[in-house]
Amino acid sequence: xxxxxxxxxxxxxxxxxxxxxxxxxxxxxxxxxxxxxxxxxxxxxxxxxxxxxxxxxxxxxxxxxxxxxxxxxxxxxxxxxxxxxxxxxxxxxxxxxxxxxxxxxxxxxxxxxxxxxxxxxxxxxxx
Numbered sequence: 810x811x812x813x814x815x816x817x818x819x820x821x822x823x824x825x826x827x828x829x830x831x832x833x834x835x836x837x838x839x840x841x842x843x844x845x846x847x848x849x850x851x852x853x854x855x856x857x858x859x860x861x862x863x864x865x866x867x868x869x870x871x872x873x874x875x876x877x878x879x880x881x882x883x884x885x886x887x888x889x890x891x892x893x894x895x896x897x898x899x900x901x902x903x904x905x906x907x908x909x910x911x912x913x914x915x916x917x918x919x920x921x922x923x924x925x926x927x928x929x930x931x932x933x934x935x936x
Contacts, residue, residue: 817880823923863896864897867881
């Protein structure tokens with residue numbers, strides 16, 4: 810089963826995909842958050858034969874949700890309806906900071922954060 814990971818942002822959306830076995834996540838691309846982005850992601854899902862989308866949602870260290878979390882969840886609901894693919898949530902706290910700590914180039918930061926989000930979910934599902 811193949812999965813797609815998303816690091817959602819107001820300006821850019823990082824995209825990662827898993828291998829066919831759903832074991833490893835890989836950076837795929839960074840999209841501009843534009844009116845066409847739902848179509849772009851739906852097309853990518855079809856092209857990659859994606860079965861499930863893993864969307865990063867920021868959860869605070871105290872377990873609460875921020876305003877940004879609500880925006881991410883609303884985006885996920887629109888995407889699920891538009892693409893016809895189930896969307897699940899994964900805590901994305903510190904994913905961008907982790908990408909920075911790994912020395913990722915700024916232009917690859919969002920897709921690297923999406924890779925971290927997706928890999929975290931894949932690892933959790935294997936336990």
